[in-house]
Amino acid sequence: MRITPLGYALIGLSVTEPRTGYALRKVFETSPLGAFSSSPGSIYPALAKLVKAGLLVHVSATESAKPIYTVTGAGQKAFIAWLAAPVEVEDVANEVDNVLLRFAFHEAAGDNADTSQFLFSFKFALETHLKNLHAFMASEPGEALSNHGRLAVENGIGGYESQLIWADRALNVFSKHKIGGPK
Amino acid sequence: MRITPLGYALIGLSVTEPRTGYALRKVFETSPLGAFSSSPGSIYPALAKLVKAGLLVHVSATESAKPIYTVTGAGQKAFIAWLAAPVEVEDVANEVDNVLLRFAFHEAAGDNADTSQFLFSFKFALETHLKNLHAFMASEPGEALSNHGRLAVENGIGGYESQLIWADRALNVFSKHKIGGPK
DNA sequence: CCAACCATGTAAGCTGTTACATGATTGA
DNA sequence: TCAATCATGTAACAGCTTACATGGTTGG
Numbered sequence: 001m002r003i004t005p006l007g008y009a010l011i012g013l014s015v016t017e018p019r020t021g022y023a024l025r026k027v028f029e030t031s032p033l034g035a036f037s038s039s040p041g042s043i044y045p046a047l048a049k050l051v052k053a054g055l056l057v058h059v060s061a062t063e064s065a066k067p068i069y070t071v072t073g074a075g076q077k078a079f080i081a082w083l084a085a086p087v088e089v090e091d092v093a094n095e096v097d098n099v100l101l102r103f104a105f106h107e108a109a110g111d112n113a114d115t116s117q118f119l120f121s122f123k124f125a126l127e128t129h130l131k132n133l134h135a136f137m138a139s140e141p142g143e144a145l146s147n148h149g150r151l152a153v154e155n156g157i158g159g160y161e162s163q164l165i166w167a168d169r170a171l172n173v174f175s176k177h178k179i180g181g182p183k
Numbered sequence: 184m185r186i187t188p189l190g191y192a193l194i195g196l197s198v199t200e201p202r203t204g205y206a207l208r209k210v211f212e213t214s215p216l217g218a219f220s221s222s223p224g225s226i227y228p229a230l231a232k233l234v235k236a237g238l239l240v241h242v243s244a245t246e247s248a249k250p251i252y253t254v255t256g257a258g259q260k261a262f263i264a265w266l267a268a269p270v271e272v273e274d275v276a277n278e279v280d281n282v283l284l285r286f287a288f289h290e291a292a293g294d295n296a297d298t299s300q301f302l303f304s305f306k307f308a309l310e311t312h313l314k315n316l317h318a319f320m321a322s323e324p325g326e327a328l329s330n331h332g333r334l335a336v337e338n339g340i341g342g343y344e345s346q347l348i349w350a351d352r353a354l355n356v357f358s359k360h361k362i363g364g365p366k
Numbered sequence: 367c368c369a370a371c372c373a374t375g376t377a378a379g380c381t382g383t384t385a386c387a388t389g390a391t392t393g394a
Numbered sequence: 395t396c397a398a399t400c401a402t403g404t405a406a407c408a409g410c411t412t413a414c415a416t417g418g419t420t421g422g
Contacts, residue, residue: 004381022401032319032336035277042382044403094218100338107331115331136215147356148290148298152216155283155349162345166338173330187409205373225410227375 001053003078005098006036006046011055011071011079012105018059018070021047035097050075083109086121089128096163103170115174123167130160184236186261188281189219189229194238194254194262195288201242201253204230217284233258266292269304272311279346286353298357306350313343 003011013024021044028038036042047069050056055075060067071079083102091099099122106115137145137153145153186194196207204227211221219225230252233239238258243250254262266285274282282305289298320328320336328336 002380006382020401021403025401032316032339037382039383040401040403041384041405045382048403100335103338104331104335107329133215146290148287149216151349151353151356152283152287154352155286155346156215158345158349159342162341163338166334166341169337170334173334185408189409203373204375208373220410222411223374224376224412228409231375 008082011075012108014069014071015108018068020068087125089125092125092129119171126164133157191265194258195291197252197254198291201251203251270308272308275308275312302354309347316340
């Protein structure tokens with residue numbers, strides 16, 4: 001059974017701190033990170049599915065009757081695997097948001113996720129993708145691209161370059177802990 | 184009936200040049216613009232829906248039997264309205280891709296869409312959104328945001344700032360044609 | 367002739383959305 | 395008490411994906 005980004009986000013939040021369904025919804029409502037809907041129609045079914053898959057459990061606190069979602073061992077394992085997977089070119093090409101979601105949750109994994117390694121793979125994927133975009137620009141016969149077309153592609157290039165700059169800055173922060181190169 | 188981004192993309196491509204369904208699919212397969220799937224299961228149903236809505240017509244060329252999709256008057260009208268609508272803050276917050284798609288298609292609309300006006304509204308929306316993000320950062324008590332959290336928000340800010348720079352550059356290109364201010 | 371590509375579609379299934387329904391708790 | 399918020403869910407629907415089905419054309 002495939003886990004969606006929303007599913008991983010729910011697991012990640014539960015790893016950081018077990019919460020009720022409502023509390024999870026509130027996080028999506030107030031946090032600027034992650035563009036997930038906070039509607040009950042998305043959260044509750046997603047939670048139920050994760051419980052059925054054995055990644056979350058719905059436990060009741062000893063005294064009060066408020067049931068909260070907590071991560072199982074299988075949930076932990078799936079979560080770590082998701083975090084640690086190297087960033088591929090396709091990831092940066094059409095789901096950079098997911099990459100950033102993963103990065104943000106590296107915190108919840110503590111030492112289990114190698115953030116420097118992750119950032120190196122991100123950087124490498126960005127460089128590869130940028131190379132592809134430049135190649136596309138070069139391959140187009142000068143007149144083929146109008147002002148609009150050229151600017152649109154340049155917009156994409158600018159965005160990826162800014163990601164590259166960010167990745168370097170982030171690497172600076174995390175390289176203190178560990179020295180490593182691209183996988 | 185609501186038209187999806189894919190629908191507008193199909194209309195826009197048909198405005199530029201009437202094509203067969205297969206030709207439209209090929210565009211999505213080869214162009215780096217727009218992250219739309221080129222699978223038949225998405226394109227053909229979408230085209231059928233647009234035809235049923237009266238925005239496209241499926242015409243056969245006079246001699247050959249190859250039927251191609253062409254835009255109707257209603258299709259033109261809906262397309263122009265989509266292009267010309269000012270960019271709102273919510274647009275930049277979670278669907279910048281759509282904004283760029285609209286920009287790219289301004290070309291197909293010729294003089295019917297005021298690109299400078301559009302870019303001004305984009306810039307304004309970006310500035311507003313950036314103000315919101317900075318406000319969020321400031322509202323967080325210093326310790327609340329970890330390295331990961333702070334860097335993730337900074338990634339977002341960096342991205343929007345690069346969009347802002349792009350918007351200025353694009354405005355430079357289009358301001359030759361028309362001088363205007365934000366709406 | 368046969369593989370590869372052109373070309374169009376349908377069916378099942380998954381996700382998420384909107385809207386509705388329900389009831390408990392809490393503060394003015 | 396009454397409005398607002400807490401809290402959980404369901405039902406209908408829209409949209410896209412994967413996979414399958416089908417047949418025509420073309421080049422080696």
